[in-house]
Amino acid sequence: MNNEAFAELVDAHYAPLYRFALSLARNASDAGDLVQQTFFIWATKGHGLRELSKAKSWLFTTLYREFLRGRRRDARSTSIEDLPPAEKELAAEDVDRVSKIDASLVMTALQTVDEAFRAPLTLFYLEDMSYQEIADALDVPIGTVMSRLSRGKSQLRMALEGVQTAGAKVLPFPDSKGASAS
Amino acid sequence: MTIEEAKFILSAFRPDGSDAGNATFCDALRMAGDDPMLKGWFAQSRAHDEAVAAKLKQIAPPEGLREAILAGVRVSDPRGSNGLGWGWIAGLAAAAAVVIGVFSARAPVRPESGTTALAGFAISDMLNERHGGSGEPASALIAGLQVKGARMPAAEQIDFEKLRETGCRTLNFAGHDVLEVCFVREGTVFHFYVTRRDGPLGNSVAKGPTFVSEAAGAAAVWSDTRFDYAVASTAGAEALRRLL
Numbered sequence A: 001m002n003n004e005a006f007a008e009l010v011d012a013h014y015a016p017l018y019r020f021a022l023s024l025a026r027n028a029s030d031a032g033d034l035v036q037q038t039f040f041i042w043a044t045k046g047h048g049l050r051e052l053s054k055a056k057s058w059l060f061t062t063l064y065r066e067f068l069r070g071r072r073r074d075a076r077s078t079s080i081e082d083l084p085p086a087e088k089e090l091a092a093e094d095v096d097r098v099s100k101i102d103a104s105l106v107m108t109a110l111q112t113v114d115e116a117f118r119a120p121l122t123l124f125y126l127e128d129m130s131y132q133e134i135a136d137a138l139d140v141p142i143g144t145v146m147s148r149l150s151r152g153k154s155q156l157r158m159a160l161e162g163v164q165t166a167g168a169k170v171l172p173f174p175d176s177k178g179a180s181a182s
Numbered sequence B: 001m002t003i004e005e006a007k008f009i010l011s012a013f014r015p016d017g018s019d020a021g022n023a024t025f026c027d028a029l030r031m032a033g034d035d036p037m038l039k040g041w042f043a044q045s046r047a048h049d050e051a052v053a054a055k056l057k058q059i060a061p062p063e064g065l066r067e068a069i070l071a072g073v074r075v076s077d078p079r080g081s082n083g084l085g086w087g088w089i090a091g092l093a094a095a096a097a098v099v100i101g102v103f104s105a106r107a108p109v110r111p112e113s114g115t116t117a118l119a120g121f122a123i124s125d126m127l128n129e130r131h132g133g134s135g136e137p138a139s140a141l142i143a144g145l146q147v148k149g150a151r152m153p154a155a156e157q158i159d160f161e162k163l164r165e166t167g168c169r170t171l172n173f174a175g176h177d178v179l180e181v182c183f184v185r186e187g188t189v190f191h192f193y194v195t196r197r198d199g200p201l202g203n204s205v206a207k208g209p210t211f212v213s214e215a216a217g218a219a220a221v222w223s224d225t226r227f228d229y230a231v232a233s234t235a236g237a238e239a240l241r242r243l244l
Helices: A003-025 A028-044 A052-074 A092-100 A103-111 A115-126 A131-138 A142-165 B003-010 B023-034 B036-057 B065-076 B086-103 B114-126 B136-145 B160-165 B237-241
Strands: B169-173 B176-185 B188-196 B210-214 B217-223 B227-233
Touching: A003 A028, A003 A052, A003 A103, A003 A115, A003 B065, A028 A052, A028 B065, A052 A115, A052 A131, A092 A142, A092 B036, A103 A115, A103 A142, A103 B036, A103 B176, A115 A131, A115 A142, A115 B036, A131 A142, A142 B003, A142 B036, B003 B023, B003 B036, B023 B036, B114 B169, B114 B188, B114 B210, B114 B217, B114 B227, B136 B160, B136 B176, B136 B188, B160 B176, B160 B188, B188 B237, B210 B237, B217 B237, B227 B237
Parallel strands: none
Antiparallel strands: B169 B176, B176 B188, B188 B227, B210 B217, B217 B227
């Protein structure tokens, strides 16, 4: 692959890859590193891929594997069986809420979704991949992708609700008259 | 197929409609056409998905990331190489240099006035598209900040190390860490910045608060014994006054 073709590949995919990485890594610096590492691997190994049409899936799969590789070093993960069932039903005001808030806050809410649901959910919202492609990229069965999307969406709705309705239960901030807020 | 099964399948239907021709969704889509309750649920679900997808697409990669990727790979020149040699390491170094430049581009080396420098930094960063603290301590801080009538936090309410270690957004300002969290109060988005008092501004930030207004937004800056603080918003100085 020549430099021009490589630049085209980067232009086509680096932005959605970055958004995916940001949702996984939860900070811009690590997300940038993940995207760079992914293209390095492409340049050293993936450029031998004959079918360029598969480059997109290859890049997302590789980025996710690189994330998991780094994640394993932290050795802290939640078993899917340990996760509570998601039960938040969609309400009409949920749509309005999303439309009105800052994009960065939507990303922040997405970053609070359990990791097992966050990866398929982000790929789904990026709209670049079908559920079959997501299943391939994450190496899980199709039914598992659907299940995780359903539960992940529910968790995301609860997180988005928290963006505007979070109470002061954790930190006792003083109110404007100096007393503690309840 | 039950309603719940249809909902389960339709959860994987992309909001832009690109799955419309996929046979997996046919039965569920047909059912959504026939059943008014399912139809209403699906319309709302798609509207919500569309809104989230649109917001995520507004997240822009950091400036310079593309150049860092291209520079790193160009230096590594993988063609003709069988493995990861010194070129790859040089590539990493080159890319790292670009990235360091990207993430510290806003860092003035010697701020002339701590107060105005921190205000300028806050307003400038606010206009950047990358925002938000994450991690449990950041969520707790944001929850407190969002309460109507609550005052801005003081030193004893901020565990700087914990916020940074658990994933709070950390910026580089003159070689020192500045933490940022965003919060929404009464519909207005605010960006709150904290840096150590012995950090980049060396005790030169006024106890304040001092309000600095620029064309693109305003910032309030103040300090206490341990930290320098800034809060910025595009809603103007009056909105900031109500926080303090």
